Amino acid sequence: MLKIHIPGRNLIEVENIVFDYNGTLAVDGNMSRDTKDMLEKINKFLNVYIATADTYGTVKESCKDIDVVIKTFPHENAGACKKEIVEKLDREKTICVGNGYNDILMSQECIISIGVIGPEGVSGKLLLVCDIVVNHIKDVFDMLLKPDRIKATLRN
Known part of the structure; x- marks a missing residue:
């Protein structure tokens, strides 16, 4: 669990x-070793889910x-599928991370x-x-490992 007092x-x-x-997490369907290592680190205190239509067919091998x-889900209605995944979790206890148009609905749900x-x-959109918006996936992992960065960004 990650506790953040904002x-x-x-x-x-x-x-x-x-x-x-x-x-x-992946560029052109390929996930770096550094990203895999960081997923393992945050998996020690968060339940990690990857939601994907798996465009390149590489997610299972990469992970x-x-x-x-x-x-995984079909390519059609990807946004609704991602939202449904978040809905099945506790939205008040879930962070979502994405880059695409089909990530909007899940991002509104968490x-x-x-x-x-x-x-x-x-x-x-x-x-x-x-x-929060960051330049690179590494920035997300750094925020999770140093949650004061999240606090500083979101404080009122």
Whole structure:
């Protein structure tokens, strides 16, 4: 569990994190060793979910050595599928991380949403609903390991 007390807001107790895969954790379907290592680190205090239509068909192979829950779904209605995954978790205890248009609905459903610009870009419409926007997935992991960064960004 990750506890974050944000001044001017309530204490947030996060148990889950839902990541988009392509464009967020992976670039062109490939996830770096550094990203895998960071997923293992945060998996020690958060339940890690990867939500993906698996455009490149690489997610299972990429994640075979790391302890994460992979949720795949058809390419159609990806946004609704991701939202449904978050709805089945406790929205008040879930962070969502994504970069695409199909990440908007899940980002509206969770307690904290993080948009990742990254090498594949980010949907401009997603930026309008995210609580935090970062340049790279590494920045997300750094925030989770140093939650005062989240506090500083979101305090009232």
